[in-house]
Amino acid sequence: xxxxxxLGTGSFLPRRVVTNAELALTVDTSDEWIVxxxxxxxxxxxxxxxxxxDLAERAARQALDAAGCLASDIDLLIVATTTPDRVFPxxxxxxxxRLGIHGSAAFDVQAVCTGFVYALAIAEKFIRTGGTKRxxxxxxxxxxxxxxxxxxxxxxxxxxxxxxxxxxASDEPGILSSHLHADGAYKDLLTVSTGVSDRGAGxxxxxxxxxxxxxxxxTTLDALVGETLAANDLKQTDIRWLVPHQANIRIIAATAKxxxxxMDQVIxxxxxxxxxxxxxxxxxxxxxxxxxxxRRGDVVLMEAFxxxxxxxxxxxxx
Ligand code: COA
Numbered sequence: 579x580x581x582x583x584x585l586g587t588g589s590f591l592p593r594r595v596v597t598n599a600e601l602a603l604t605v606d607t608s609d610e611w612i613v614x615x616x617x618x619x620x621x622x623x624x625x626x627x628x629x630x631x632d633l634a635e636r637a638a639r640q641a642l643d644a645a646g647c648l649a650s651d652i653d654l655l656i657v658a659t660t661t662p663d664r665v666f667p668x669x670x671x672x673x674x675x676r677l678g679i680h681g682s683a684a685f686d687v688q689a690v691c692t693g694f695v696y697a698l699a700i701a702e703k704f705i706r707t708g709g710t711k712r713x714x715x716x717x718x719x720x721x722x723x724x725x726x727x728x729x730x731x732x733x734x735x736x737x738x739x740x741x742x743x744x745x746x747a748s749d750e751p752g753i754l755s756s757h758l759h760a761d762g763a764y765k766d767l768l769t770v771s772t773g774v775s776d777r778g779a780g781x782x783x784x785x786x787x788x789x790x791x792x793x794x795x796x797t798t799l800d801a802l803v804g805e806t807l808a809a810n811d812l813k814q815t816d817i818r819w820l821v822p823h824q825a826n827i828r829i830i831a832a833t834a835k836x837x838x839x840x841m842d843q844v845i846x847x848x849x850x851x852x853x854x855x856x857x858x859x860x861x862x863x864x865x866x867x868x869x870x871x872x873r874r875g876d877v878v879l880m881e882a883f884x885x886x887x888x889x890x891x892x893x894x895x896x
Pocket of ligand 1 (some may be wrong): 607608615691731734768786787788789795825826829853883884885
């Protein structure tokens with residue numbers, strides 16, 4: 579049966595580094611507090627004229643190169659983002675135009691920090707059912723645009739960046755399973771509560787009930803990991819790499835412990851990237867591939883949790 583295999587990866591980070599010490603100049607925080615509670619040491623912030631699509635384009639071109647693919651080979655383009663350039667057209671359509679792709683399906687997926695997992699799962703289903711041969715799946719964010727930089731409880735957490743993969747139809751095993759979930763009953767735990775249609779609902783920046791999100795993340799991811807292993811009839815030891823959403827090192831460590839993994843089996847970028855929402859998993863995955871840790875044939879578990887609430891996993895053989 580046709581499988582969807584990752585053919586190449588890419589990523590891009592804006593140039594500007596914002597350290598914890600720099601944030602401590604403007605809000606009442608410290609490097610010690612941020613590192614001990616979150617594991618974050620620095621994050622990247624896009625230049626004022628740099629958009630989500632700009633970051634997505636750089637990551638996408640690198641992924642196409644790594645896959646040995648031309649843009650014209652792409653017949654499905656999905657961008658996972660919470661911070662699109664425009665209300666419409668979708669960032670996927672803007673990216674399609676930049677890459678010179680014409681006529682392929684192109685759309686955005688909005689599942690906040692779980693967005694890339696959703697997008698990859700959707701691409702896999704398009705490929706497995708036979709309609710799509712090569713999909714470009716991108717997670718790209720400019721979270722800095724929806725952060726209140728005066729709010730120390732959220733501004734220290736987020737960053738900007740993009741990651742991308744090219745997924746192709748293959749006879750060799752690739753994506754083994756995907757597991758997607760959401761529960762809108764928790765919509766107010768982590769939100770930007772104003773929008774296009776509902777303009778009066780609240781502030782136009784991220785608000786979060788951090789403690790509750792933290793507890794929900796740990797218990798939900800614990801169950802998700804169990805669900806993923808059971809669906810594939812796998813033992814914890816069958817998984818070589820954990821590529822988690824990068825929100826908080828303590829949440830990541832709890833999931834690794836649940837899997838009986840040591841931290842050297844986990845790709846960690848949260849210290850340098852902060853939480854880049856939908857971009858965090860493809861950024862971390864590309865980091866692990868490019869530095870040679872993740873090798874062809876390795877079994878990789880991607881898992882994410884975010885606003886919605888949404889959560890999901892993809893298990894794959896690279
Ligand atoms: N610097 C210094 N102090 C801070 C701070 C900061 N950046 N942010 C909050 N504080 C203070 C709080 O005001 C509070 O002070 P108080 O006790 O005087 O009221 C104290 O630190 C403890 O706050 P609390 O929210 O209980 O801290 P915490 O240990 O839960 O850590 C988070 C806060 C945000 C790091 C943690 O809740 C978290 O990581 N949550 C999940 C976030 C997440 O992953 N979100 C994205 C999911 S995709």
